[in-house]
Amino acid sequence: MCELLVGLPEVKVLGVEDVAGETLVVHVEQAGDRPWCHRCGGRSRVKDRAQVVLADLACFGRRARLVWHKFRLCCGDGDCEMGSWTWEDPRIAHSRQAMTDRAGRWATVQVGMLGRSVAEVARELGCDWHTVNDTVVSYGTALVDDPARIAVTTALGLDETLFVRRGEWHRQEFVTSIVDVSPGRTAQLLDVVEGRKAVPATAWINARPSAWREGIAWGCLDLSGPYRKVFDDALPNTAQVADPFHVVKVANGKLDECRRRVQNDTLGHRGRKTDPLFRARRLLTKAHERLDDKGNSKLAGLLAAGDPKGEVRTAWHAKEVVRSIYDISDAALAETFVCELATDLQDQDHPVEVQSLGRTLARWFEEITNWHKASVSNGPTESVNNLIKRIKRIGFGFRTFNHYRIRVLLYAGKPNWNLLPTITPR
Numbered sequence: 403m404c405e406l407l408v409g410l411p412e413v414k415v416l417g418v419e420d421v422a423g424e425t426l427v428v429h430v431e432q433a434g435d436r437p438w439c440h441r442c443g444g445r446s447r448v449k450d451r452a453q454v455v456l457a458d459l460a461c462f463g464r465r466a467r468l469v470w471h472k473f474r475l476c477c478g479d480g481d482c483e484m485g486s487w488t489w490e491d492p493r494i495a496h497s498r499q500a501m502t503d504r505a506g507r508w509a510t511v512q513v514g515m516l517g518r519s520v521a522e523v524a525r526e527l528g529c530d531w532h533t534v535n536d537t538v539v540s541y542g543t544a545l546v547d548d549p550a551r552i553a554v555t556t557a558l559g560l561d562e563t564l565f566v567r568r569g570e571w572h573r574q575e576f577v578t579s580i581v582d583v584s585p586g587r588t589a590q591l592l593d594v595v596e597g598r599k600a601v602p603a604t605a606w607i608n609a610r611p612s613a614w615r616e617g618i619a620w621g622c623l624d625l626s627g628p629y630r631k632v633f634d635d636a637l638p639n640t641a642q643v644a645d646p647f648h649v650v651k652v653a654n655g656k657l658d659e660c661r662r663r664v665q666n667d668t669l670g671h672r673g674r675k676t677d678p679l680f681r682a683r684r685l686l687t688k689a690h691e692r693l694d695d696k697g698n699s700k701l702a703g704l705l706a707a708g709d710p711k712g713e714v715r716t717a718w719h720a721k722e723v724v725r726s727i728y729d730i731s732d733a734a735l736a737e738t739f740v741c742e743l744a745t746d747l748q749d750q751d752h753p754v755e756v757q758s759l760g761r762t763l764a765r766w767f768e769e770i771t772n773w774h775k776a777s778v779s780n781g782p783t784e785s786v787n788n789l790i791k792r793i794k795r796i797g798f799g800f801r802t803f804n805h806y807r808i809r810v811l812l813y814a815g816k817p818n819w820n821l822l823p824t825i826t827p828r
């Protein structure tokens with residue numbers, strides 16, 4: 403009867419520690435046929451026993467522990483050279499795991515699929531944070547390493563993501579997210595690699611099967627040299643596409659630079675909260691259509707007061723025109739438009755920041771206009787980034803890259819959860 407309630411195959415319940423209000427502790431040992439000697443095939447005998455305490459699923463609404471009295475076996479034949487060994491049963495728990503197998507798979511779903519925090523799940527099970535984390539990483543690694551997780555990809559995106567701020571100076575460390583942004587399906591995080599230099603991402607792509615690499619028609623990137631190099635080196639036949647989000651971000655960055663310079667030129671100090679340009683900074687970078695009449699007239703007033711030569715206004719206008727690149731649907735029209743825009747912005751009469759923006763558009767002309775041919779949107783990379791941000795908020799501050807990698811891949815990497823019951827934890 404008790405065995406039935408414990409719900410594990412081939413175990414004998416040795417006893418239950420049942421103190422009201424405390425964790426339920428169930429002692430078991432294996433009840434099946436003892437294995438035979440691997441060496442001579444003879445009958446084994448019990449040498450000694452060791453107790454392994456395992457976190458288990460809650461039982462009748464109470465936290466539970468399983469104490470597994472594990473057998474150490476040795477050969478019954480005194481002349482056999484077989485040393486002693488432990489009688490394992492992965493249906494109870496895998497070796498070196500601190501949780502029962504069923505609790506391990508449950509915790510992996512809670513943390514990996516549902517995005518609950520390790521601390522919360524550990525509290526529910528009444529065990530240590532590390533016990534849950536190690537378990538999720540063990541089962542999760544097996545799940546995300548499934549080669550079938552990475553399917554045919556026609557568009558591949560590279561994006562830098564802040565991983566951690568470390569040390570006294572909050573030094574930022576970045577990772578590169580590798581995302582499947584194939585048109586017509588939701589984006590999938592394929593993997594993350596350390597750093598934002600070209601080498602790790604190049605190595606990752608080169609490690610994929612050649613058929614997979616050859617299927618990639620489009621490579622999406624921010625306006626950065628390293629990722630351009632990744633595609634040049636690893637996927638030379640892939641057309642590169644500049645991510646619209648990053649193109650607009652560059653335009654906003656130039657606008658900001660211009661605002662700060664004009665601020666300093668006119669008032670001789672950095673922005674203070676009463677300065678018109680400082681007060682205009684949020685209105686300036688906001689999308690024009692998102693400004694209501696009040697916002698518009700406020701912006702006009704602040705510019706009239708703080709921007710005597712109209713430089714910030716020009717930079718603001720340039721940003722808005724860059725945004726409008728993405729209102730164009732026709733590829734040929736977009737090429738003409740971007741080409742003319744890049745030339746116009748470089749006009750000597752414009753503020754230096756606007757000229758610099760024009761040079762950037764000229765340098766990335768092909769990548770920017772490829773977007774109109776590829777019809778990959780920037781939505782996917784962003785949606786994956788939002789999922790990553792959610793996991794980072796929950797895990798507040800990952801220290802270990804591998805823990806971060808497994809957690810974000812479980813959540814945003816579309817692992818096949820149907821495999822969970824059959825995988826072997828690593």
Ligand SMILES: [Zn+2]
Nearest residue numbers: 439442477482
């Ligand atoms: Zn033997």
